[in-house]
Amino acid sequence: MAKVKGAVIVDTERCKGCEVCIDACPTDVLAMSKEVNSKGYHYSFMANPDACIGCANCAIVCPDGVITVYKKKLDQ
Amino acid sequence: MRDEMLKDIISEENLVYKKTDLMTDNVLSYCPGCGHGTAHRIIMEVVDEMGLQEETIGIAPVGCSVLAYEFMNIDMQQAAHGRAPALATGIKKTWPEKFVFTYQGDGDLAAIGTAETLHACNRGENILIVFINNGIYGMTGGQMAPTTLSGMKTSTTPFGRDTALMGNPLKITELVAELPGTQFVTRQAVHTPAAVRKAKKAIKKSIELQRSGNSGTTFVEIVSNCNSGWKLPPVQANKWMVENMFPFYPLGDIKVNGELVK
Amino acid sequence: MGELKLMKGNEAIAEAAIRAGVDAYFGYPITPQSEVIEYLSSQKPEERTGMVLLQAESEVASINMVYGAAGSGKKVMTTSSSPGISLMQEGLSYIAGAELPCVVANVVRGGPGLGTIQPSQADYFQATKGGGHGDYKLIVLAPASVQEMADFIPLAFDLAFKYRNPALILSDGMIGQMMEKVELFDQVPRRTEEEIKKTCPWATTGKPKTRERNIITSLYLDPGTQEQHNYKLQKKYRKMEEDEIRYEKIECDDAEYLFVAYGSSARIAQKAIQLGRKKGMKIGLLRPITLYPFPVPQIREMIPRLKGILSVEMSAGQMIEDVRLAVGDKIPAEHFGRLGGIIHSPTEILEALEQKIIGG
Ligand SMILES: Cc1ncc(C[n+]2csc(CCOP(=O)(O)OP(=O)(O)O)c2C)c(N)n1
Ligand code: SF4
Ligand code: SF4
Ligand code: SF4
Numbered sequence: 001m002a003k004v005k006g007a008v009i010v011d012t013e014r015c016k017g018c019e020v021c022i023d024a025c026p027t028d029v030l031a032m033s034k035e036v037n038s039k040g041y042h043y044s045f046m047a048n049p050d051a052c053i054g055c056a057n058c059a060i061v062c063p064d065g066v067i068t069v070y071k072k073k074l075d076q
Numbered sequence: 077m078r079d080e081m082l083k084d085i086i087s088e089e090n091l092v093y094k095k096t097d098l099m100t101d102n103v104l105s106y107c108p109g110c111g112h113g114t115a116h117r118i119i120m121e122v123v124d125e126m127g128l129q130e131e132t133i134g135i136a137p138v139g140c141s142v143l144a145y146e147f148m149n150i151d152m153q154q155a156a157h158g159r160a161p162a163l164a165t166g167i168k169k170t171w172p173e174k175f176v177f178t179y180q181g182d183g184d185l186a187a188i189g190t191a192e193t194l195h196a197c198n199r200g201e202n203i204l205i206v207f208i209n210n211g212i213y214g215m216t217g218g219q220m221a222p223t224t225l226s227g228m229k230t231s232t233t234p235f236g237r238d239t240a241l242m243g244n245p246l247k248i249t250e251l252v253a254e255l256p257g258t259q260f261v262t263r264q265a266v267h268t269p270a271a272v273r274k275a276k277k278a279i280k281k282s283i284e285l286q287r288s289g290n291s292g293t294t295f296v297e298i299v300s301n302c303n304s305g306w307k308l309p310p311v312q313a314n315k316w317m318v319e320n321m322f323p324f325y326p327l328g329d330i331k332v333n334g335e336l337v338k
Numbered sequence: 339m340g341e342l343k344l345m346k347g348n349e350a351i352a353e354a355a356i357r358a359g360v361d362a363y364f365g366y367p368i369t370p371q372s373e374v375i376e377y378l379s380s381q382k383p384e385e386r387t388g389m390v391l392l393q394a395e396s397e398v399a400s401i402n403m404v405y406g407a408a409g410s411g412k413k414v415m416t417t418s419s420s421p422g423i424s425l426m427q428e429g430l431s432y433i434a435g436a437e438l439p440c441v442v443a444n445v446v447r448g449g450p451g452l453g454t455i456q457p458s459q460a461d462y463f464q465a466t467k468g469g470g471h472g473d474y475k476l477i478v479l480a481p482a483s484v485q486e487m488a489d490f491i492p493l494a495f496d497l498a499f500k501y502r503n504p505a506l507i508l509s510d511g512m513i514g515q516m517m518e519k520v521e522l523f524d525q526v527p528r529r530t531e532e533e534i535k536k537t538c539p540w541a542t543t544g545k546p547k548t549r550e551r552n553i554i555t556s557l558y559l560d561p562g563t564q565e566q567h568n569y570k571l572q573k574k575y576r577k578m579e580e581d582e583i584r585y586e587k588i589e590c591d592d593a594e595y596l597f598v599a600y601g602s603s604a605r606i607a608q609k610a611i612q613l614g615r616k617k618g619m620k621i622g623l624l625r626p627i628t629l630y631p632f633p634v635p636q637i638r639e640m641i642p643r644l645k646g647i648l649s650v651e652m653s654a655g656q657m658i659e660d661v662r663l664a665v666g667d668k669i670p671a672e673h674f675g676r677l678g679g680i681i682h683s684p685t686e687i688l689e690a691l692e693q694k695i696i697g698g
Contacts, residue, residue, distance in 0.1 A: 006092075007085040018109030018310040024269050041108070049082060056093040057269035063113030064104050069093040072085045130544045133410060136555075145553045151542035153409045154555035156432050159402035162394070166406030166414065167542070169390045170362050171531075174544055192402070195395040 003074045006054020008046060011066040015043035021058035021067060027051040030058060098124040098149045105143050109310020111300030112141050114266040115208055118276040119177070120148055122283055132175045133167055135160040137189075139181035140214040158189025161196035164203045175286050177204035182223040183213045186248040190222075193252065200257030200292040204282045207249065207295065210302035211321060218305035222246040225324055230305065245324060249297040253331040259292030260285055261331035265299045265322075267314040278329075292334065299325050340521045347487040347513040348373035350520050351417060351443055354491035356383050359526040361412040362390035364403035366422060369455040370511035371445035374417045387528055397422035401429030401442070408438040409554035411534040411541030413495055415441040419511070420449050420461050423469075430504055431470030434571070435556025439498035441491065442476075443507035445514035448679030456679025457511030457602060462656035465508045466630040473568055475575045477505040477582065478629040480600040484518035492523070497582060501574055502540075508629060510652070512602040512681060575631075584627035585636055589615070593622030595691060596640060598661050599650040600626050602681065607650050609684035614691070621691070629657070637664040646670040646695035650687055653677065670695055 008029070015037065021044050022030045031047035044067075046052060054071025098120035106112045123132050129150055136144035138157035145152035155163045160178035168176040185193050185207050196203065212230055213219040219232040223245050227236040237245075253261040260282055264275035275298060282294035299321050301313040308316055329337050345353065352374045355363055363383070365375045375393060383389035394400040400416045407414040418426065423444045433440055444465065448458035465478050477497045479490045487509060494505035535543050545551045558564040586604075589611055590596070599607040604625040614621045624640070626633050637647075646669050649658040655673035665671045674690035676682040 005081070005085055007082050009086065014103055016108035020109050020267075020310055020314070023311050023314075049078065054085075054092055055269075059093040060269045060272045061114065061267070063106065063108075063110055065095040065099055065113065065117050067093070068091070068095070070086045070090040071092045072090045130546045132544060133542045135406070142557060143559075145551075145555065149545070149551055151545045151552045152554070153406060153542055154436075154553070154557055155405070156402065156428055159398070159405070159429070162399040162402030163406030163409070165392070165394075165399075166362065166364065166403035166408075166412075167410045169392060169403070170407045170412040170414070171410055171543070191395055192399055195399065 004053055004071060005074050006052035006069065006071045007049060008052060008058060008070070009068045010044050012043040012045070013037050014064055014066040015041060016064055017041035017043055018063065019044070021062050024057045024061045026055060026057060027053055096121045096124045098129060100147055100149045102146045104147055106140060107304045109301065109303050109313065110140070111210070111266045111298065112208060114272060115206065115298050115300065116144060116147055118266070118272060119179070119206060119279055122276060122280045123150065126283060126287070128175055128283070131173070132177070133171070135163050135176070135178040137178070137180040137184040139184045141179055141181065141208065142215070144179055158184050158187070159192055160184065160189065161192040161201070161203070161205065165196055165199070165201050168201055168203050175283060177206060179206045180208065181214065182207070182209045182211065182221045186222040186246050190248070193248065194255070197252040197293045197295065198255045198257045202286055202291065202293070204286055204294045204296065206279070207297040208300050209297055209325060210300045210305065212302045212305035214302045214305050218302070222248070225320060247325070249295065249330060252295050253336060257293055258295055258331060259290060259334045260294040262295070262329045263297040263299060263325060263327050265317070265327055267301065267317060299327065340523050343520050343522060344517055345484055345520050346373055346515060346517050347484045347509065348445065348515070349377045350484045350488040351491060351507070352377035352381070353522060354488040355415060356381060356386055356389055357523055357525050358492040358495060359387065359413065359528040360389055360415055360495070361528055362392070362407050362414045363416065364392050364394050364400040364414070365416045366394050366397050366400050366418065368419045368422045370447055370457070370514050371417050371419045371443070373514070374443070387525070389528070397425040398429065401426040404440045405429050405433050405438065408433060408440040409436065409542050411538035411543055413529070415443070417443040417445065419445045419447045420458070421452060423461065423464070427464070427470035430476065431472050431474060432556050433504045434474035434476065435472060436554050437502040438504070438554065439495070439502050440504050441494040441498055441507065442504060443509060446508065446510040448677070454679035455511065457652065457681060458679055459510055459601060459603060459652040459675070460654070460656065460677070461508065462629065462651065462653060465506055466632070466660070474571060475578070475630050477501065477503055477578060478508050479505065480508050480627060480629050481513060482601050482604045482625060484513065484516065485520050487513060488520050488522060492526070501578060503574065508601070510602050579631040582628060583631045583633045583636065585633040586625040586627060588623040588625065590622035590624065590640065592620050593643070594620040594645045595622070595695060596644050596647045597621060597623045597650050597687070598626065598637065598647060598657065599623065600629060600657070603650045603652055603675070606682060606684055607687055610687040613684055614688050632660045634660070634664040637661065641665060641668050644669055648687070648691045648695055649673045650682070651675045652681065
């Protein structure tokens with residue numbers, strides 16, 4: 001069976017730290033950074049990248065549209 | 077090891093979601109977590125997917141989304157407060173082949189612009205009206221809107237909306253659904269991935285109806301948050317919205333194919 | 339020679355709109371100008387030229403329909419009378435701020451408030467000083483005959499498009515309602531969509547890949563940018579003041595006394611001149627055709643030969659302020675006018691000249 005593996009890229013400079021994506025992720029991939037961006041916002045990042053399934057839920061709800069999602073079928 | 081794996085995944089052929097080019101690169105002027113951004117994006121995604129950029133003319137209201145034209149990469153006009161449906165009428169009547177939509181808040185659409193809204197819908201103008209209902213005046217600092225819930229606190233109802241004095245929250249969407257001029261009227265939200273997908277479908281259906289020459293106004297309400305006005309962090313604001321706004325403004329289709337949904 | 343017809347002033351506006359190739363008319367009935375929309379309705383303009391005709395739910399809606407269509411490059415207009423024009427001020431301010439061309443006609447009635455349906459010229463300030471909020475001007479044309487009601491429609495559109503600014507035809511209930519012979523100009527074809535896209539590259543006609551998006555707005559949040567935008571508007575108004583003043587001089591060559599009057603009052607003043615000249619009084623008339631830009635240099639140039647000026651207007655004295663700005667204190671300049679819908683007689687005007695200027 002092919003396993004699906006996902007990854008996201010957050011445009012950290014444009015992230016406003018609203019945490020809506022964190023709430024929307026089914027596999028608890030995302031978390032808020034300790035650091036802040038130049039606007040002073042904590043930004044979302046993949047704290048647990050192994051769990052990402054590339055479902056794009058985070059990107060779909062991100063009000064600022066700053067998440068890009070990738071997904072790959074891994075052959076076993 | 078992990079980095080390598082990521083590198084392997086993050087490449088053009090594995091792309092599943094990326095912001096549409098029909099949203100500009102300008103940083104949205106909205107507060108963190110505000111539904112305006114998501115609503116903008118799904119409209120532009122549909123316009124993009126349907127290949128309608130060159131056919132689309134949008135109208136921005138007065139309200140937090142006054143600068144919508146900075147974010148949507150299409151031809152747009154900025155209307156006076158409440159007048160967007162009149163502008164849309166002027167454009168659509170003289171450019172009947174174009175897809176014309178308005179984007180309006182609850183103060184804009186249901187208070188100062190009530191006449192323009194009802195009459196555009198009553199004439200059955202072939203336009204899409206996207207109505208963002210956050211129950212408050214966001215832009216001017218959180219005053220009462222016509223859609224503010226009974227008992228809800230705002231900066232002009234600091235002790236809660238007293239309906240005896242200030243009137244009842246206005247279900248304008250149900251009202252426009254009663255008009256023969258509207259063909260598709262629905263209430264959606266954009267707070268969860270599932271809600272966003274549904275709202276996007278509703279927008280798509282609306283635009284398809286507009287393009288098919290099917291006669292009548294399509295009206296999509298999006299119940300949204302105003303974290304600043306409600307004085308709640310975004311995730312909590314969404315919870316508050318589910319618990320308080322949705323019971324009074326229930327989601328779902330209200331009118332389909334010109335028939336009220338029972 | 340064009341087609342000759344006996345028409346009301348209001349009907350002449352409507353017929354001229356169709357013939358000028360106007361794309362759309364949006365309006366709301368109000369006396370004394372409802373004949374405009376009634377005549378248009380009777381003419382089936384959508385069949386004659388494809389012109390859109392829509393009765394809106396209010397003047398607020400009419401002017402905003404005009405705003406939308408004008409922003410998308412169309413040739414659009416509306417008409418109303420005083421109370422309705424008051425409702426349009428918000429829209430006109432936006433249209434001027436967004437630099438869009440359109441034509442509005444005000445067939446003025448007596449005010450304030452609901453006032454009366456009789457003719458008046460008391461909307462001069464509103465027309466010539468901007469009218470709504472912010473620093474802006476309308477190009478204002480004042481017809482004095484049914485012929486000019488027709489002719490000023492294409493002229494107003496030419497000026498509106500030349501300057502990307504709303505143009506106002508300031509008429510009154512008398513010119514709107516009276517019947518006169520008009521020579522109508524031939525039908526001008528409406529512009530094609532391609533022509534619109536070419537001549538109005540700024541218009542919201544749908545963004546092709548080949549250009550940046552077009553935005554119609556009057557909003558510049560940054561005060562510095564807003565100031566620059568305002569300077570740009572002001573520069574445009576100065577240019578209008580240099581190039582667009584229109585006026586008519588009647589019996590001015592030997593005149594010692596001058597009437598300044600527009601529209602209906604100019605017609606009555608002409609009659610007063612005849613009466614006065616019979617008595618040996620050397621009176622002339624300067625009739626401003628553009629009220630903005632106002633013929634300041636033309637009045638100034640006459641001052642050395644004049645003993646006094648009477649500004650005649652069916653108002654409590656509005657245009658007199660512009661006359662005095664032109665004249666200063668070099669010679670006496672006074673106002674005469676009946677109010678509230680009463681039309682002054684030639685004799686009254688002559689008496690006012692004798693009392694206020696000659697005797698004064
Ligand atoms: C004629 C006029 N009156 C009042 C205002 C001030 N004003 C700007 S936005 C707004 C309310 C906007 O609320 P809403 O339409 O709900 O949009 P939101 O900001 O919540 O998105 C008001 C009253 C205005 N710009 N123009
Ligand atoms: S793509 Fe899905 S699994 Fe991956 S981070 Fe986003 S929401 Fe979580
Ligand atoms: S939803 Fe978007 S803006 Fe909000 S925290 Fe996540 S990435 Fe940042
Ligand atoms: S004030 Fe409210 S509606 Fe406006 S951007 Fe902020 S959260 Fe959104």
